Amino acid sequence: LLAPLLLIATPVQALATDAPPSRTGVAEAASPRMVRSLDDGWRFRFGGDDSGVTAPGYDDGSWEAISIPHSWNHFGEYGLKRSAGANSAQGVGWYRRTVDAPVATGEQRHYLDFAAVGTIADLWVNGQHVGQHKGAFSRFRFDVTRFWRAGAPNLIVVKADNSKPAKGSSTEYVIPLAGDFFVHGGIYRGVSLITAPDAGIDLLDHAGPGIYARASSITAETAHVTVLARLRNQGKARVAMASAIIRDAAGVEVARRTMPVKLPAGSMTTTLDLDVARPHLWNGTADPYLYTVTVELRDKVGLFDRVDQPLGIRSFRFDANAGFFLNGRRIKLHGVSRHQDRAGKGWALSAQDHADDMALIREMGANTVRQAHYQHADEWTGEADRAGMVVWAELPYVTAPSLDGGTGAPALWTNAEEQLREQIRQNYNHPSILLWSVGNEVDSAKGFGVGREPAKPLALLQHLQAVAKEEDPFRPTAFADCCEGLSMIQTAGEKLAGTADLIGYNRYFGWYYPKPLEARQQLGAQMDKFHAEHPALPISVSEYGAGGAISQHSDNIRTGFINAIGRPQTEEYLGWVHEANWPAIRERDYIFASWVWNMFDFPSNLREEGDSVDLNTKGLVTFDRKVKKDAFYYYKAQWSGEPVLHLTGKRYIDRAYPIMDVKAYSNAERATLTINGRVVGDVACGGSICNWTNVPLAPGANDAVVTAVAHGQTVRDSMVWHGPDPALGIHIDAGDIAGRVLGDRRFGSDHFVTGGQPAVFNLGSFGGRSSGPKRTVEATEPDLYAYWREGDAFSYAIPVPNGKWRVTIHSFEPRTEGTEGQSMAITAQGKTAVPAFNIARAAAGPLKGFAMTFPVRVRDGLLRLDFAGQGGKAVVAAIEISK
Numbered sequence: 001l002l003a004p005l006l007l008i009a010t011p012v013q014a015l016a017t018d019a020p021p022s023r024t025g026v027a028e029a030a031s032p033r034m035v036r037s038l039d040d041g042w043r044f045r046f047g048g049d050d051s052g053v054t055a056p057g058y059d060d061g062s063w064e065a066i067s068i069p070h071s072w073n074h075f076g077e078y079g080l081k082r083s084a085g086a087n088s089a090q091g092v093g094w095y096r097r098t099v100d101a102p103v104a105t106g107e108q109r110h111y112l113d114f115a116a117v118g119t120i121a122d123l124w125v126n127g128q129h130v131g132q133h134k135g136a137f138s139r140f141r142f143d144v145t146r147f148w149r150a151g152a153p154n155l156i157v158v159k160a161d162n163s164k165p166a167k168g169s170s171t172e173y174v175i176p177l178a179g180d181f182f183v184h185g186g187i188y189r190g191v192s193l194i195t196a197p198d199a200g201i202d203l204l205d206h207a208g209p210g211i212y213a214r215a216s217s218i219t220a221e222t223a224h225v226t227v228l229a230r231l232r233n234q235g236k237a238r239v240a241m242a243s244a245i246i247r248d249a250a251g252v253e254v255a256r257r258t259m260p261v262k263l264p265a266g267s268m269t270t271t272l273d274l275d276v277a278r279p280h281l282w283n284g285t286a287d288p289y290l291y292t293v294t295v296e297l298r299d300k301v302g303l304f305d306r307v308d309q310p311l312g313i314r315s316f317r318f319d320a321n322a323g324f325f326l327n328g329r330r331i332k333l334h335g336v337s338r339h340q341d342r343a344g345k346g347w348a349l350s351a352q353d354h355a356d357d358m359a360l361i362r363e364m365g366a367n368t369v370r371q372a373h374y375q376h377a378d379e380w381t382g383e384a385d386r387a388g389m390v391v392w393a394e395l396p397y398v399t400a401p402s403l404d405g406g407t408g409a410p411a412l413w414t415n416a417e418e419q420l421r422e423q424i425r426q427n428y429n430h431p432s433i434l435l436w437s438v439g440n441e442v443d444s445a446k447g448f449g450v451g452r453e454p455a456k457p458l459a460l461l462q463h464l465q466a467v468a469k470e471e472d473p474f475r476p477t478a479f480a481d482c483c484e485g486l487s488m489i490q491t492a493g494e495k496l497a498g499t500a501d502l503i504g505y506n507r508y509f510g511w512y513y514p515k516p517l518e519a520r521q522q523l524g525a526q527m528d529k530f531h532a533e534h535p536a537l538p539i540s541v542s543e544y545g546a547g548g549a550i551s552q553h554s555d556n557i558r559t560g561f562i563n564a565i566g567r568p569q570t571e572e573y574l575g576w577v578h579e580a581n582w583p584a585i586r587e588r589d590y591i592f593a594s595w596v597w598n599m600f601d602f603p604s605n606l607r608e609e610g611d612s613v614d615l616n617t618k619g620l621v622t623f624d625r626k627v628k629k630d631a632f633y634y635y636k637a638q639w640s641g642e643p644v645l646h647l648t649g650k651r652y653i654d655r656a657y658p659i660m661d662v663k664a665y666s667n668a669e670r671a672t673l674t675i676n677g678r679v680v681g682d683v684a685c686g687g688s689i690c691n692w693t694n695v696p697l698a699p700g701a702n703d704a705v706v707t708a709v710a711h712g713q714t715v716r717d718s719m720v721w722h723g724p725d726p727a728l729g730i731h732i733d734a735g736d737i738a739g740r741v742l743g744d745r746r747f748g749s750d751h752f753v754t755g756g757q758p759a760v761f762n763l764g765s766f767g768g769r770s771s772g773p774k775r776t777v778e779a780t781e782p783d784l785y786a787y788w789r790e791g792d793a794f795s796y797a798i799p800v801p802n803g804k805w806r807v808t809i810h811s812f813e814p815r816t817e818g819t820e821g822q823s824m825a826i827t828a829q830g831k832t833a834v835p836a837f838n839i840a841r842a843a844a845g846p847l848k849g850f851a852m853t854f855p856v857r858v859r860d861g862l863l864r865l866d867f868a869g870q871g872g873k874a875v876v877a878a879i880e881i882s883k
């Protein structure tokens with residue numbers, strides 16, 4: 001049996017990438033399986049005429065030469081517009097390659113193994129259709145033996161189809177139907193050819209490893225491990241000895257159990273029980289200790305099959321009041337969600353990309369990761385095993401179907417069920433996974449929905465709950481809720497809480513909901529309410545966060561309009577949202593876990609916001625992984641235990657105002673700031689935040705240095721801010737939370753103001769739908785009027801050097817009717833500067849920008865401007881002050 005297999009001289013790798021090399025010192029037979037990577041040597045074409053492409057004689061010489069992992073989609077890069085080289089095309093991509101097969105002898109079978117293809121994959125071998133797989137995230141294998149030609153070239157053709165799900169499209173019944181992320185097309189994870197004996201551990205068990213191990217009855221003395229092996233024999237009946245072997249992290253065998261098994265033709269299962277003495281526990285980030293479990297099959301001739309898998313010995317539970325326990329010890333789980341894409345690569349990631357992502361998550365001190373919103377690569381979950389992260393794994397049942405009566409058609413249920421079975425079997429042995437999420441935000445009325453009927457997500461959710469229990473009764477299930485108790489979001493109207501064993505609430509206090517500045521109280525109050533209403537249900541915060549583009553900045557996050565789906569998504573506001581939300585989570589013991597949305601910026605073609613079109617900027621780290629946003633350090637200071645001292649505002653260097661609030665994130669008790677060598681102050685750092693308010697900046701370079709002692713170590717951070725020269729003018733973008741640069745004028749975000757409200761017309765667009773009227777103001781610089789401040793009365797007190805200044809006020813009438821009889825008056829330094837006037841009349845009509853200018857003398861370093869509306873509102877779009 002073994003001899004013919006040795007003829008395959010091509011690169012060979014162990015099937016289970018997680019298995020450490022054996023160091024028993026005993027000569028150990030190599031796995032009789034041959035695994036040959038087929039990642040190189042493909043030809044690819046997107047779209048085009050598909051006639052004849054599966055036939056052996058077809059000439060693909062003009063197709064692009066590519067290697068796997070590959071996706072034709074890439075977009076969302078900073079500054080890259082949809083039209084400028086980005087590719088979010090959805091449709092059919094063709095792949096072709098030839099494999100020279102060795103001359104075969106003996107009874108062996110050939111499998112093609114695909115780690116993932118987006119979204120639907122069809123496979124042809126030597127011109128014959130082998131099969132189809134539906135679902136962009138799970139591994140699949142086909143037994144191609146009957147199509148294979150030993151000792152000859154074999155043609156492999158793959159059709160990958162990531163068409164947009166819609167009524168009548170190929171993906172109509174393949175989850176996810178929609179979501180705030182893009183399903184990339186192509187063979188974006190590895191491909192291999194596996195040659196295995198005709199009897200052995202089942203390769204066709206939903207593409208799972210075929211062996212499934214679980215530790216139970218764990219004490220300090222012993223742990224019981226049960227290994228289920230699924231076997232398949234496609235040859236003659238035979239008898240074999242099956243062994244389960246457990247090796248420790250050093251490769252030393254610590255337990256073995258051997259049993260005879262009968263292998264009649266067909267499939268069967270066998271269970272092997274063994275005990276590990278004095279088990280070394282997999283103990284999260286503190287000590288992520290891994291064993292390896294191996295199943296070997298031998299007959300008279302020798303070893304004929306073997307599979308290695310990771311094994312973590314741990315116990316855990318979730319408690320509705322006390323939270324999460326790992327190995328009997330309570331741990332507050334705090335972490336991040338992660339999508340599987342990266343600038344320039346889309347979903348075609350390397351093992352190194354996965355390792356780099358995990359290194360960033362570890363650096364921040366997270367101890368849990370949510371795999372949003374689908375099955376992630378095996379390499380990634382292996383990283384989580386080794387890092388000790390607790391993983392929330394998730395099925396891409398992301399948005400409720402609003403077709404087929406709202407409950408979803410039978411074909412959709414079949415697909416969701418199969419994707420769930422694949423996910424659980426393929427990942428069963430990863431110790432890091434502690435729960436299976438069976439849905440995300442399926443309780444929204446239509447989600448980003450396909451179809452128009454009201455969604456009825458409950459029945460499918462219940463079905464998936466039952467399937468998850470059937471596959472794995474030992475791990476709890478969960479789902480992420482969008483909408484319970486939120487009156488501003490239309491819900492599907494079915495009560496979903498309690499369908500799964502645990503619940504996560506995706507909650508965007510400070511971002512999508514009204515009264516953003518009350519985020520901390522609102523999140524706390526809502527979670528307390530849910531806890532009281534569902535006293536037996538363990539509760540978590542499965543998402544929270546805000547947009548934060550690194551190109552957009554606030555001088556004061558409290559004064560400008562927060563536009564959750566539009567342009568201003570400032571890095572400073574993102575930091576503040578986390579400062580507001582995290583304490584509400586931290587101080588509640590019953591919240592078993594929380595996941596920041598999101599660790600990394602990620603592309604979504606539903607969006608037009610942030611630094612680039614097509615990017616969701618809620619990441620703590622940018623899409624290219626090059627910039628850790630300030631908020632990253634807030635969590636690092638809270639979670640990591642490393643000494644942290646980080647000056648925020650690293651990317652807002654050219655400041656708009658000659659005065660600023662300086663903030664550092666630190667786990668030191670106090671920190672000292674100096675600017676240009678002068679001590680500004682030594683402050684206490686409460687809640688990891690150190691603040692110095694109203695720090696004057698000199699025109700030009702301001703060398704800021706902050707020092708502290710954290711965890712017994714002296715830490716330091718520094719940077720240079722450029723202060724403006726007030727003599728060249730001060731410019732305020734009233735109502736806007738972000739500043740903007742127009743020509744050589746830098747407008748700061750709205751600041752130095754009390755009273756009134758920020759306002760905007762165009763909220764931006766999401767999923768092709770824009771919210772708010774699409775109105776623009778007629779003016780030479782219309783951008784200046786995109787945001788404004790309005791109110792019965794509001795005042796500015798602007799720090800300005802003493803002297804004579806000219807003040808220009810930009811205003812316009814935002815209301816198109818009923819503004820007759822309304823007026824606005826402006827006072828400067830307590831004296832009338834502009835007597836009451838009708839704005840619309842002064843501007844020669846509504847929605848027309850106009851400016852008025854008046855002189856002022858400043859004697860005490862402050863310019864005071866008061867705006868009063870009479871019979872209507874005062875409106876200010878921008879203020880400019882110049883010598």
Ligand code: GCB
Pocket residue numbers: 179180181373440441482506543597616618
């Ligand atoms: C959510 C979704 C997630 C979105 C996120 C957002 O609740 O689960 O897929 O990306 O909100 O950024 O709005």
